[in-house]
Amino acid sequence: MIRVELPAALRALSGAGREVAFELEPPVTPRAILDALEARYPVLRGAIREFGTERRRPLVRFYACRRDLSHEPLDAPLPDAVARGEEPFLVIGAIAGG
Amino acid sequence: MSGVRVLVGTRKGAFVLTADGKRDRWTVNGPFFAGWEIYHLKGSPVDPDRIYASQSNGWFGQQVQRSSDGGKTWEPVGKEFAYDGVPGTHQWYDGTPHPWEFKRVWHFEPAAGDPDHVYAGVEDAALFESKDGGLTWSELSGLRGHGTGPQWTPGAGGMCLHTIVQDPTNPRRLFVAISAAGAFRSDDGGRSWKPITKGLRSKHIPDPTAEVGHCVHRIALHRSRPNVLFMQKHWDVMRTDDAGDHWREISGNLPTDFGFAIDVHAHEPETVYVVPITSDQEHFPPEGKLRVFRSRSGGNEWEPLTKGLPQRDCYVNVLRDAMAVDTLDACGVYFGTTGGQVYASADAGDSWAPIVRDLPAVLSVEVQTLP
Numbered sequence: 001m002i003r004v005e006l007p008a009a010l011r012a013l014s015g016a017g018r019e020v021a022f023e024l025e026p027p028v029t030p031r032a033i034l035d036a037l038e039a040r041y042p043v044l045r046g047a048i049r050e051f052g053t054e055r056r057r058p059l060v061r062f063y064a065c066r067r068d069l070s071h072e073p074l075d076a077p078l079p080d081a082v083a084r085g086e087e088p089f090l091v092i093g094a095i096a097g098g
Numbered sequence: 099m100s101g102v103r104v105l106v107g108t109r110k111g112a113f114v115l116t117a118d119g120k121r122d123r124w125t126v127n128g129p130f131f132a133g134w135e136i137y138h139l140k141g142s143p144v145d146p147d148r149i150y151a152s153q154s155n156g157w158f159g160q161q162v163q164r165s166s167d168g169g170k171t172w173e174p175v176g177k178e179f180a181y182d183g184v185p186g187t188h189q190w191y192d193g194t195p196h197p198w199e200f201k202r203v204w205h206f207e208p209a210a211g212d213p214d215h216v217y218a219g220v221e222d223a224a225l226f227e228s229k230d231g232g233l234t235w236s237e238l239s240g241l242r243g244h245g246t247g248p249q250w251t252p253g254a255g256g257m258c259l260h261t262i263v264q265d266p267t268n269p270r271r272l273f274v275a276i277s278a279a280g281a282f283r284s285d286d287g288g289r290s291w292k293p294i295t296k297g298l299r300s301k302h303i304p305d306p307t308a309e310v311g312h313c314v315h316r317i318a319l320h321r322s323r324p325n326v327l328f329m330q331k332h333w334d335v336m337r338t339d340d341a342g343d344h345w346r347e348i349s350g351n352l353p354t355d356f357g358f359a360i361d362v363h364a365h366e367p368e369t370v371y372v373v374p375i376t377s378d379q380e381h382f383p384p385e386g387k388l389r390v391f392r393s394r395s396g397g398n399e400w401e402p403l404t405k406g407l408p409q410r411d412c413y414v415n416v417l418r419d420a421m422a423v424d425t426l427d428a429c430g431v432y433f434g435t436t437g438g439q440v441y442a443s444a445d446a447g448d449s450w451a452p453i454v455r456d457l458p459a460v461l462s463v464e465v466q467t468l469p
Binding site: 007008009010012013043045046047048050051052057059060093094 | 133134159161177
């Protein structure tokens with residue numbers, strides 16, 4: 001079971017809880033997680049990744065297992081602990097603004 | 099008894115303020131979309147319970163919200179604003195070509211006749227429309243493509259299409275304004291466009307009378323006289339009597355002709371309101387006195403309206419989309435400030451009182467007059 005934590009703004013937007021959990025076939029990658037997340041919550045399309053390019057939005061970060069994975073390729077496999085559900089995949093709004 | 103509904107967009111959410119026709123006791127609802135920037139909300143002229151709201155922030159981008167019950171409940175609708183074809187480039191601040199990139203919706207203008215038809219003005223400047231209630235959006239690309247687009251440059255606030263005015267007697271005629279490109283008119287429902295800037299003079303561009311490059315802040319008209327437009331430009335208050343073909347300055351005796359907001363009395367087409375702001379560097383009222391100026395002669399002669407407004411130590415701004423009027427018999431005038439106040443006048447500006455004092459910075463104010 002994959003676990004994803006969303007920031008407060010996206011929880012309010014989507015109605016999702018703090019943590020979203022779902023099954024995912026391997027390989028478990030950021031793209032696979034985001035595709036599944038957006039399928040469950042279509043309002044999140046464009047909010048984490050840009051429309052068209054599917055690039056991570058500049059002020060969004062992906063963390064897992066105490067690592068910043070934001071600059072890893074979207075198709076790079078995530079740590080086993082994330083794939084096993086032992087650690088969540090964190091979607092973070094970067095510290096910016098007031 | 100008739101009433102009014104004031105739709106307020108702020109830096110950190112939306113608020114809906116309601117009152118009966120006396121406009122002296124208000125109910126404040128909100129914040130809706132707390133924490134998000136709400137650049138603009140506006141209701142349909144044919145179905146006032148249909149309201150569109152632009153919700154955005156720097157982290158998570160653009161959302162579009164739609165209400166079908168007057169702002170009580172909302173649903174997210176389409177938010178994909180894809181430029182038509184290859185977007186091309188406009189000029190960047192340093193003069194180099196820069197690709198068009200969507201950033202946010204500044205303004206919604208629900209069309210006359212159909213609550214599902216709505217226009218959206220966006221940054222980087224372009225005009226979109228939806229004919230399915232906001233579910234899908236398509237660009238009216240004749241605006242960017244009419245020829246001057248590559249010359250457009252952003253103003254300090256970005257290159258935004260912030261003003262959309264539909265001729266109430268001819269829905270195929272549209273006016274838009276862009277910072278810092280100028281004003282444009284379409285006579286075929288937005289398919290083709292031409293600049294309407296003859297008579298504008300802007301010292302901040304190399305050729306002060308160039309066809310494009312003027313930083314138009316806001317345009318307003320009276321529905322009974324759609325060929326007469328009033329404009330608050332970066333500097334100068336302007337007027338045209340021929341739908342933009344020729345403009346003339348009407349700043350007259352204003353203490354400063356810099357400002358953002360401008361609007362027209364609901365029943366007196368020659369009565370115009372502006373809120374003078376000191377300068378492009380000092381975005382606050384002259385002398386720390388918050389004054390609305392009213393002309394009852396279509397410009398040039400202006401009177402300060404001060405009763406109920408702070409007349410000392412006031413250093414707020416009133417942004418371009420933050421003034422509106424109702425259509426009750428005694429025309430109501432409303433404006434919001436970057437200090438979070440929303441002021442209302444139920445007597446056409448003679449006296450003012452705050453509806454609320456402590457909202458987040460106000461980005462936009464729209465008013466609906468309800469039966």
